[in-house]
Amino acid sequence: MNTSPKQAAAQAALELILPQLKREMVLGIGTGSTANCFIDLLAAHKQAFAGAVASSEQSAARLAAQGIALYDLNDLAQLDFYIDGADEADPNLCLIKGGGGALTREKIVAATAKTFVCIAEAHKRVEVLGAFPLPVEVIPMACAYVMRELTQLGAKPLKRADVVTDNGNWIIDAAGLAITQPLALEAQVNAITGVVESGLFASRRADILLLASHTGVVHLECPSKG
Numbered sequence: 001m002n003t004s005p006k007q008a009a010a011q012a013a014l015e016l017i018l019p020q021l022k023r024e025m026v027l028g029i030g031t032g033s034t035a036n037c038f039i040d041l042l043a044a045h046k047q048a049f050a051g052a053v054a055s056s057e058q059s060a061a062r063l064a065a066q067g068i069a070l071y072d073l074n075d076l077a078q079l080d081f082y083i084d085g086a087d088e089a090d091p092n093l094c095l096i097k098g099g100g101g102a103l104t105r106e107k108i109v110a111a112t113a114k115t116f117v118c119i120a121e122a123h124k125r126v127e128v129l130g131a132f133p134l135p136v137e138v139i140p141m142a143c144a145y146v147m148r149e150l151t152q153l154g155a156k157p158l159k160r161a162d163v164v165t166d167n168g169n170w171i172i173d174a175a176g177l178a179i180t181q182p183l184a185l186e187a188q189v190n191a192i193t194g195v196v197e198s199g200l201f202a203s204r205r206a207d208i209l210l211l212a213s214h215t216g217v218v219h220l221e222c223p224s225k226g
């Protein structure tokens, strides 16, 4: 059977963390098709660690189906690893995430992890973030207001149809942004009243990015912060 790039990225992440797993370790696990590949590969090693914190109900269900114990983030101190996919990654390993609507819980779990290992297909690597519309989770009653504010920031916002997040909120996809200053834009978007979280991962970017294509996996590390 041919290995897909998503499976290759997941396999590379597994090989990276396997030697560091400890029986008491709890892993942070993301959401999406690439994270699903990782969950499925991880299942064969479930005796080597304690369990996982999931960033969505969907991932929690997949982890449970694989017999991996689920933990509540509030019962844990710092996690060693967070493994998740992304929709775009820039040269500084800033990311756009939330294509699957799980961005807020993803950002929370990532915030508690020492090392964020991002796994993605090679075409997700871009010079400037923003060709993929930036997902923004909003309190439903604030949706129209937040869309007007995002327009002021230069975006073309669109409410994602028929989506309610695990937190009971809505998603706005903000298209048309050329995100040359990810940290500044993340702060601006998150400061809009009614925004729960944006899918811009700049204040907490990836530490390691494993980019896979049919020709192999490239391992990139976060350049020094500054």
Ligand SMILES: O=C[C@H](O)[C@H](O)[C@H](O)COP(=O)(O)O
Pocket: 030, 031, 032, 033, 034, 035, 084, 085, 086, 087, 096, 097, 098, 099, 100, 101, 102, 103, 106
């Ligand atoms: O909300 C979803 C997540 O941020 C995903 O990690 C992201 O959309 C990438 O998903 P996929 O691995 O399916 O391309």
